[in-house]
Amino acid sequence: MVPFKAEHINYSIFRTDADFDWLYPEHFQLMSQKQWTPLAIARKAAEFLAEPGSKVLDIGSGIGKFCLTGAFFNPEATFFGVEQRHELHHYAKVAKNYTQLDNVGFIHANITQIDFKEFDHFYFFNAFYENIDRKNAIDDTIETSFSLYTYYTEYLLSALKDLKAGTRLVTYQGLEEVEQINFKLAWVSETGLLRMWIKEK
Numbered sequence: 429m430v431p432f433k434a435e436h437i438n439y440s441i442f443r444t445d446a447d448f449d450w451l452y453p454e455h456f457q458l459m460s461q462k463q464w465t466p467l468a469i470a471r472k473a474a475e476f477l478a479e480p481g482s483k484v485l486d487i488g489s490g491i492g493k494f495c496l497t498g499a500f501f502n503p504e505a506t507f508f509g510v511e512q513r514h515e516l517h518h519y520a521k522v523a524k525n526y527t528q529l530d531n532v533g534f535i536h537a538n539i540t541q542i543d544f545k546e547f548d549h550f551y552f553f554n555a556f557y558e559n560i561d562r563k564n565a566i567d568d569t570i571e572t573s574f575s576l577y578t579y580y581t582e583y584l585l586s587a588l589k590d591l592k593a594g595t596r597l598v599t600y601q602g603l604e605e606v607e608q609i610n611f612k613l614a615w616v617s618e619t620g621l622l623r624m625w626i627k628e629k
């Protein structure tokens with residue numbers, strides 16, 4: 429059964445990607461397939477991360493699709509998203525207000541400003557790839573360079589390395605390097621794109 433509360437007047441938005449994407453301006457709908465996690469994947473990933481009482485962080489949360497889906501289907505956990513682009517952060521908050529979900533929050537910041545130890549589990553969808561793939565970038569507000577890509581990737585790996593055993597992580601399209609920092613693969617999708625990890629030590 430879908431765990432919506434009666435006051436969530438818009439629970440139907442979580443039925444299909446098109447229903448969800450309708451919450452946003454058209455240019456964000458058009459980039460959905462490339463930039464935002466599909467609902468079915470967000471739901472599966474969030475279920476793995478949503479231990480009761482835990483705080484889950486989406487590292488580069490965009491318009492908030494992963495967080496809102498996770499929060500809707502997992503009311504026992506709280507989902508946070510950190511996003512560098514002001515416009516995406518703004519629309520994530522608008523969507524939160526629309527859904528009336530209270531177990532979700534959005535932070536406007538760069539991931540380098542976040543204390544990862546304040547969160548229990550993490551989701552990561554290929555946030556830095558745009559630094560080396562200009563033609564698929566969300567917009568032109570962010571500097572592109574291979575060195576920025578390397579810097580953010582290394583920064584993230586070092587932040588994840590410091591986390592305690594038992595920390596869960598889901599990666600979608602990349603960051604397999606976490607295997608080298610003691611994350612053990614718990615599940616991988618047939619396509620190899622979606623991976624679920626648990627930190628060993």
Ligand SMILES: C[S@@+](CC[C@H](N)C(=O)[O-])C[C@H]1O[C@@H](n2cnc3c(N)ncnc32)[C@H](O)[C@@H]1O
Pocket residue numbers: 462463464465486487488489490491492493494510511512513516537538539540553554555556566580
């Ligand atoms: C591929 S999108 C994924 C969005 C969302 N996680 C989802 O699954 O629907 C990656 C997002 O990460 C953001 N991002 C990239 N680098 C970032 C950084 N250093 N700090 C904060 N956000 C970042 C981008 O602006 C973009 O919105």
